Amino acid sequence: MKHITLLYPEGQCNLSTIACIVGTVEIFSRAEALWQQRGNKKKYRLEIACIVPHKKCVSHFVALTPDICINNIAKTDLIIIPSAMPGEDTADSREMFDWIHSQYKAGAEIASMCSGAFILASTGIMDGRSCSTHWSFEDRFRSLFPKVNLHSGKLITDENGIYTNGGAYSFLNLVIYLIEKYYDRQTAILCSKIFQIELERNSQSAFAIFTGQKQHNDEIVQQAQTYIENNIEEKISIENLSSRFSVGRRNFDRRFIKATGNTPVEYAQRVKIESAKKALESTRKTINEVMYAVGYSDVKAFREVFKKITGLSPLEYKNKYNREASVLQ
Template structure:
């Protein structure tokens, strides 16, 4: 009879209302593949990752196990993962029913993890207070607003704080899952698992995927007029006096209100508009970087390249290679 594998991690996946089941089952499959690779390569006792799914009963509120890859053994959960949500954070139901359960496991030594909007589940439990965390770049503002004691860094795909791990985008469950495989099974098993899944190993950033989402719901109609003008002209020529004139405000008042409304200075806002236009041109055209730089308002291609890399994390040519459709 073959020797039973040694369980090196006991990972629970939290199925909350409207959670993304693709991530739940994707992580389940990822850990299973890693365990099977470990078993195939083992020269002594193989290792495995135990995976379970946990759901809150809508009637009695009890959180119970609804799937277990290694049933029949008592659980000592080493990690709990809150997956992404299928809906926008502002529409998510209250997750307070999971808070006490997560806190109890955290107090018992479990590492609590989130992917994308799963950070809101951890935030509601108070597990993110005072921490630096990440989430999907489009949800960062709402996360920071709802939980003002945390520091949100959306340039990073994953932030490992020891007892709490947060991962960024919707598909960042692959980064989290592979990182845990590397931790418990070693880099060789992790890389073989990534190759089998045709997934990039951990270490990416969110920068290349982030797009400019300007604030327009701030209620300052004077600033909104200047924003509309900047977008209509692609921000090729930005003059604070002209923007203030269009907003019908004194320059100092305009600058103060613009920063308050948008979170950016006018020059920073203009840069974001220009870089967004440059991204689009790199994705959809074969024009040279020099032509695109000129088209979006930069006469110095070198300065454009430096700014583009600072904003996206990639050079213009690297961005085109990754995202170009031609």
């Protein structure tokens, strides 16, 4: 029988942490029960592990008592890190990072949920590897962990025994993914039906709200960002934009990428598509009207960029998020 460790990272928890823990325990418990009902032997034992062995209250109405202290776990097969933002770098947190790192070196696999990716990245294991987290933490994550290959649009990454997932309650999709890995496809399908969790969802891009990285000190880039955002209807030439600020194109691109994490072209596309998304969500405008309003004249190009950024076509997005549009279908 193999062992799963579900971490309870003291000092870094909130209600999302508890939601991840409770949901994971419930679904894995059902998976184990379904597995044994088919005549199989018990496959996994799951324990909630903490750093300090005592009850911790997350808020005035929620408390959780872990099963075991990490110091008492000599070997585990899978470590699950729930949603949790890193707090101060204390002796306890460093002990947790070291324990995760040593277990991974000993052969354990690791899965992080939502902002639990910050804890995983703090171990140093993720340098040079693919990772996902909640789209709203993208800028902060990139600034803290520049060596990690962040894919903020992906719902789940799977690389060399490390699994990460996107934001909030999408941790449920990761749990189903892990159940298929650790049990089998049949058990995963049954769990997805029982708990009504969509199978094989692979993107969180449609949920993202693009605001642009503004926490930098490059005044020229900030002015360029403002120009792009205030002139959505224009078909912006990056050559003209760089010359407007008396900066060479190559230097302008380099500065823009360093400051925002996007090329000027990517930034303009994301600003335009964010405006298009809002129009599709809340107005009766046709796809073509929205397209022209954000500076596109080629339907194919607009559709390709829109789908690249959101994972959906403009029509699919409108039908999904505009109630009036879906009623009129």
